[in-house]
Amino acid sequence: MTSDPKLVGLNALHERLHRVLPNVKLTCQPLPKTPQLKLWLLDELFPEQALEPGIVNAIMEEPPYWSFCWASGQVLAEFLIRNPEWVAGRCVVDVGPGSGVVAIAAALAGARKVIACDLDDDALTATRVNAEENGVQVVLSQDLDSALQEADLVTAADILYDRENLGLLARFQAAERVLLADSRVPDLNPPGYRLLGEWQSCTWPDLGESSEYNGVRLFAAQA
Template sequence: MNTDPDRFIRENTSVLSPPHVPEIRLHLASEVHDLWLKTEEDLEAIGLPPPFWAFAWAGGQGLARYVLDHPETVRGKRVLDFASGSGMVAIAAAMAGAADVVAADIDPWAKTAVRLNAALNGVAVDFTNDDLIGRSVDVDVVLAGDVFYESEFARSLVTWFSAVAKDGCVVLVGDPGRSYRPTGQLEELATYQVPVTRVLEDSEVKKTTVWKFL
């Protein structure tokens, strides 16, 4: 069993640019099912989650595009990329001039994915495995791509994001129409048509909106 995350990621991904943010290069799965099955075979025994870090999800692509196109959103600021996965949005923030960027993800292998991907793009991104939901965060901007995919998780995020925004932090989310996105607490900032993998999304393009959390 190959349980070395650095070696596993290098051997089972390709360096690709997400279609909506071609400025960024990432270690991504080129064959979705092959990597997913290999991960289950190699890692299920030690209890690791599916390799969400290996895909450029639509919400993250839209949010990363917004940050790159509107660098004033993060320039000179302390930024947290929540549920970072591959680190795509964190990398976009660093490229846009953020003073400090922390990627947060509870998947322990995301730490290696973020490190490798940040190095590919020549930027500095810190990482935390801490579960931050419900905690106060000492940052200016929270970015979250594609997080409203499960009911209970989404409810906990709405409560947390509301508290963080009330404390004066800007909270931006990228969402491609997930079922549990809150409807009454968001201000629309931009909408994109994001190319995606049909195997993951049952579509070749997902309408993706960047929202500011109120």
């Protein structure tokens, strides 16, 4: 048995994937917009043969969203790398990290400390594995309240697929700054936030989603 933490994490993630998709694997891939950042993501979406209904249902019930890099995460990660003044010397709390792309970009851009906060153990494992792959340190947390107490900047990308998370946007504003990226709510206009701009991106590996999900809007809030 290996004692390498990254390999242990990868084995755990593969075990999780193979419960529903026995023929897929993760590979380390550079991202299209930020090739200096590499993530362990699905090598291919699905096998060529049609999936059994039971497998489809299992995927819908527990989607391995951490095995993709979603459009908003890519845009926000690129924004931080191109604009390091947003994070330099600050404690960044990334909420709903998924693959960890935004948390890792914040660390690469010079954040003093990065906390990735999620209730999902697999997402935190993916974030840890990907942080190690990119040679940065990210603190993992399942306690949002404690993490927000340390935050100078809160980041979040594509967390509003669950509309129950809309209530988090007001909580985030306890921090000095907030950066929110979203591609799922076309009429989003959260109180206290201003629109910084809109970018085009897609999920990687490409899910072939409707083009309406390729437009990513980036919002900022500042105390």
